Amino acid sequence: MKTRFFLLGLPLVASLVSCSVPSTNDLEVSAHITDASLQIGATPFSTPANPQGVLTGVFALSLSLGELASKPSEVTVESFALVNAADQTVLIAPVEVGASDPKVATVPIGETQRVVYHVAFDNKPQPIAKLCAAKQVQYTGTIFDGAQGKTTPVVGEAFQIQGCP
Numbered sequence: 001m002k003t004r005f006f007l008l009g010l011p012l013v014a015s016l017v018s019c020s021v022p023s024t025n026d027l028e029v030s031a032h033i034t035d036a037s038l039q040i041g042a043t044p045f046s047t048p049a050n051p052q053g054v055l056t057g058v059f060a061l062s063l064s065l066g067e068l069a070s071k072p073s074e075v076t077v078e079s080f081a082l083v084n085a086a087d088q089t090v091l092i093a094p095v096e097v098g099a100s101d102p103k104v105a106t107v108p109i110g111e112t113q114r115v116v117y118h119v120a121f122d123n124k125p126q127p128i129a130k131l132c133a134a135k136q137v138q139y140t141g142t143i144f145d146g147a148q149g150k151t152t153p154v155v156g157e158a159f160q161i162q163g164c165p
Contacts, residue, residue: 027066029073029107029145033156035060035116036139038082040132040163043125051165053128057119059139059156063105064112065147072108073147080117085136085158092131095139096120132164 040053063075081093098118107113131137136158142151 027069028148029075029143029152030064030066031075031143031152031154032062033059033139033141033154034062036156036159038119038131038137038159038161040128040161045125046128051128051132052125053163054123055119055121055126055128055131059117059119061105061115061117061141061143061154062112063107063115063143065107065109067110069109069147071147072106073145075105075107075113075146076144077103077105078142078144078151080139080141082131082137083140084134085138086134088140089134091134091137092126095141128164131161134161136160 036057036059038055038057040055043052043054046052061077065073077097079093080095080097082091082095083089084091096119098120101117102115105113105115137160138158139156141154143154144151
């Protein structure tokens with residue numbers, strides 16, 4: 001009889017234990033890169049032996065802080081890179097963003113902040129052979145979660161560069 005009551009109570013105990021342990025997403029900033037693009041514009045300096053182009057691009061950094069966080073977080077952007085999505089080979093590092101793009105964002109508890117970054121290469125021609133050889137690329141980076149005092153990696157979805165010859 002005691003065994004039956006014990007066995008009947010196990011699902012209740014298991015559900016209470018699982019509900020009382022918050023996930024990392026409830027406590028810390030989670031981040032991902034969305035809406036990424038990179039375009040290659042023509043330049044008179046490009047030759048078949050040394051293809052070059054002027055790069056312009058944009059991406060959004062989405063920062064979310066869980067409902068159970070103890071306080072809002074000041075998130076600092078540390079760095080971004082562009083990698084080959086197939087093998088994670090670094091193609092451009094660091095990826096410079098616009099001077100007026102925010103480097104710090106405050107993320108309130110239970111909310112999401114979306115920050116748009118413009119890729120800045122000062123209109124200087126860049127070598128494009130490796131960029132165009134990569135079928136898919138992605139932006140990656142790191143942010144510093146001020147509330148948790150730790151660096152967190154950020155990865156975007158793969159996309160195709162526009163304007164390759």
